[in-house]
Amino acid sequence: MQVSYQDLHDTLRRALAASGLAPDRAALGARLIADSSRDGVASHGLNLVPRLITMIRAGVVDVGARPVRVSAHGALERWDGRRGVGALNAHEAMDAAIALARIHGVGCVALGNTNHWMRGGTYGWQAAEAGLIGMCWTNTLPNLPPWGADIPRIGNNPLVIAVPRAAGHVVLDIALSQFSYGALAAYRGRGELLPVDGGFDSAGRLTRDPAAIEASRRPLPIGSWKGSGLSIALDMIAALLSGGRATHEIPADPEQETGLSQVFIAVDGSSLATRDEATRLIDSIVASVQVRYPGQRTVETRRANLANGIPVDATAWQFVQACASDR
């Protein structure tokens, strides 16, 4: 099923407003979420909205809360997300990092006490569209066994890196697990093996069988021990700078996953390299690599979805439509 961007955006805006978001914030939230589905990341766009609204209704997400800056040291700031809507908090935090970077060359905002930011790439695109390099990450509930253990104790802590480029921004958006549970389910549904080992089976053997990993709950971190260490390091920095929770303090139930810690870094390279120089350099790298660059597929998907309509999951779409008509 496919809907137009305008229909998706309007319905989301009404559903969010009916859930208690102020009009301007419902509009921004609708744009961020519709953009994610438009860009082919419906799993972190429309499809997460039922959970968001459920968490608002349950009082886990405080729909009226706005993030506040609690301390600052030059280009480094700590913000309290006050358990508000995660995507709006993250958007405001990256805006603050961008503003700091315009003044200081680089800006770093640590946001604690926040909620699921939905699609991490959103904040990378946000920095790139402002002409800045962006880097951000979030911790998550414990959903990944560290290398050497068989029980989830670390998060898959998505990491986003964005580089502005006239011919299409380069935006990397990776969770630190090799495959999400959503991806495992999709491979299983298509009856396919994974292209590379994705985790351990219940006997502790590495496997490409998605069902075996769903059963064992032992997906692999990217790079095995390397991604495991990266997850731990990013969690430490996010919790330390934000004063918020570390992964092991976050409830393991997705509908109770709150109090997340995030870091947003922006770098204004325009004082060092002109836009033309940057474009030439980045274009030459893209050309030299001769494979897709991070974000390339996004731009192609975006174009196709705007032309042909945005594919929507029937269940999520019906849920959001019903919320929108509650108004």
Add this chain to the structure above:
Amino acid sequence: MQVSYQDLHDTLRRALAASGLAPDRAALGARLIADSSRDGVASHGLNLVPRLITMIRAGVVDVGARPVRVSAHGALERWDGRRGVGALNAHEAMDAAIALARIHGVGCVALGNTNHWMRGGTYGWQAAEAGLIGMCWTNTLPNLPPWGADIPRIGNNPLVIAVPRAAGHVVLDIALSQFSYGALAAYRGRGELLPVDGGFDSAGRLTRDPAAIEASRRPLPIGSWKGSGLSIALDMIAALLSGGRATHEIPADPEQETGLSQVFIAVDGSSLATRDEATRLIDSIVASVQVRYPGQRTVETRRANLANGIPVDATAWQFVQACASDR
């Protein structure tokens, strides 16, 4: 073969001085290199010294060059490494980032036109010992096929993240290839298979056979497509901010690998969290994970090597001893 730290340090100092480094710089270089071997990373310590001295003699590394700051915007600076000794350049760049972070909360120094930094972890430990969070990366010569290609076009671009901690700093130091060629050779020498797939064989099949990967020259990036994208993004940022070379512009011959681009970021979290708070948080994360944290093994190895002597590679040690007696 094992030597004392003092012997290793003195011999390195004399060898570097005999190669043309000024006395203070020979002493610093000797300390950084001896520390790497002491910490169990001889591959990026003593064992790289013959190549360093060969490159100095060939004029690829300019032994007398000091890095200079070429532009600045608040907490963001661009430095020119002037093809000087890579480890000394990197050490000075991280020092500059630390100084910026003490003023601005966060500091970012991009260093172009530099040489191999030897052990990346050196600059993570440097930040952590100063009480700051450190993050740095370097690009390299093309030594890794991007995901979807079979010829090396990206670098394994080591990434370092350090978090200070009273009971032992957390220092992650990872190249973005799953296994280095050195690691592949070591597994082959021991007649062992790799613990996880490490690359493709010449027929394009994923394999744990180290010799097959050495033959195909197709090692895997960490996380396959994810590490491939991460390598590209880090290369872009390093070259863009430093005004230096991107990986595809760096000669593929290791003894001609010059003009590298690096980024050094330091964050002074002391204005946000006291040392006690930070220690409590990091300790609780370390305890919760119940596996080794990045850097833990380093501290144990350091202790053992200081007590029992530092294992040295006979060939590298003889080379350095001969250089030291050239004086």
